[in-house]
Amino acid sequence: MTRAAVFGSGSWGTAFASVLADAGCSVVLHARRREVADAINETHVNAGYLPDLVLPDSVSATHDPASAADGADLVVLAIPSQSLRANLGEWGAHLPTGAPVVSLMKGIELGTGLRMSQVIQEAGGVEADRVVVLSGPNLSKEIAVRQPAAAVVACSAIRTAEQVAQACATAYFRPYTQTDVVGAELGGAVKNVIALAVGMAEGMGYGDNTKSTIITRGLAETARLGAALGADPATLMGLAGVGDLIATCMSPLSRNHSFGVNLGRGLSVEEVVAITLQTAEGVKSCGPIVELAATHGVDMPICAGVTAVVESRMDVRQLGDELMARPHKHERH
Ligand SMILES: NC(=O)c1ccc[n+]([C@@H]2O[C@H](COP(=O)([O-])OP(=O)(O)OC[C@H]3O[C@@H](n4cnc5c(N)ncnc54)[C@H](O)[C@@H]3O)[C@@H](O)[C@H]2O)c1
């Protein structure tokens, strides 16, 4: 039986622990707070994040990173992107050598512009052929109630991707393997920023034409950045690109989408941050994405506008006007 260690007991870490258990793994979930680990062991429920999910018996929890990692055949990381480096610094030394390390995270690091797989290599000392990215249209609340969904499992070493895919495949969760790590990660990170923009439009009262326009032009921005960074364009047309973009931009379950809606309704960034209890990765990743784009000479006007709103340099009502007033051009440019 595969023994999996899942670091991060928030929404996705908890839901994915359940997927792994349903796929036949024995899972240890690491929680930062001892009381969360104790409550999960006593009740089989992570009440703060997914109160309706009763975790299978093969999921247990611990507050101790060393015992979470001990003997793991597979390590899964589901923590906020901006705290990954610090966390690896704290407990990265406990990670077993040789086991695949799977990133469920969808962000870009502030200050470095690095993707999460790069941070895992750099700060965790994990070789590239052991670093795996799992991404796709995977809203945790839907996965937790076992609604059918699919994801991409990407690793430079296809055998490792296949091993991880096998470990998480269930009747309701269908993994597809990939070797395009860059494309899988970019699709996941940029869609959060586009979902913020779509949410803003929705909050301002705009309808489906506007939202569809933002989604499609957002995909064009993602594709341009992907081309500059060496992603396979086909990946961005797949589950980790278009698939996740649609789910996140259209669903009220998305934290990024909801964050944008609240901004569009006129709340300040500080007010929305105060009422957002879970991680909305796009809020911190938009800046690094725009910097990455600038470094590579890529035009990303929606992402740049979202960043200006999030950094309180632009009023949300200005964003649409500015985007609509840009010079007319060929659709493919
Ligand atoms: N929730 C989803 O539907 C979903 C789906 C796919 C991918 N993701 C991605 O998974 C990652 C985790 O998201 P989530 O939804 O589980 O977030 P979450 O906010 O639900 O949970 C985050 C977890 O990290 C912990 N945490 C917070 N700050 C921390 C710190 N400084 N150090 C260590 N741990 C810390 C929290 O206690 C919590 O257990 C994100 O990158 C997100 O984009 C989420």
Ligand SMILES: O=P(O)(O)OC[C@H](O)CO
């Ligand atoms: O709730 P969000 O906005 O972080 O989106 C969740 C997932 O990434 C959807 O695939």
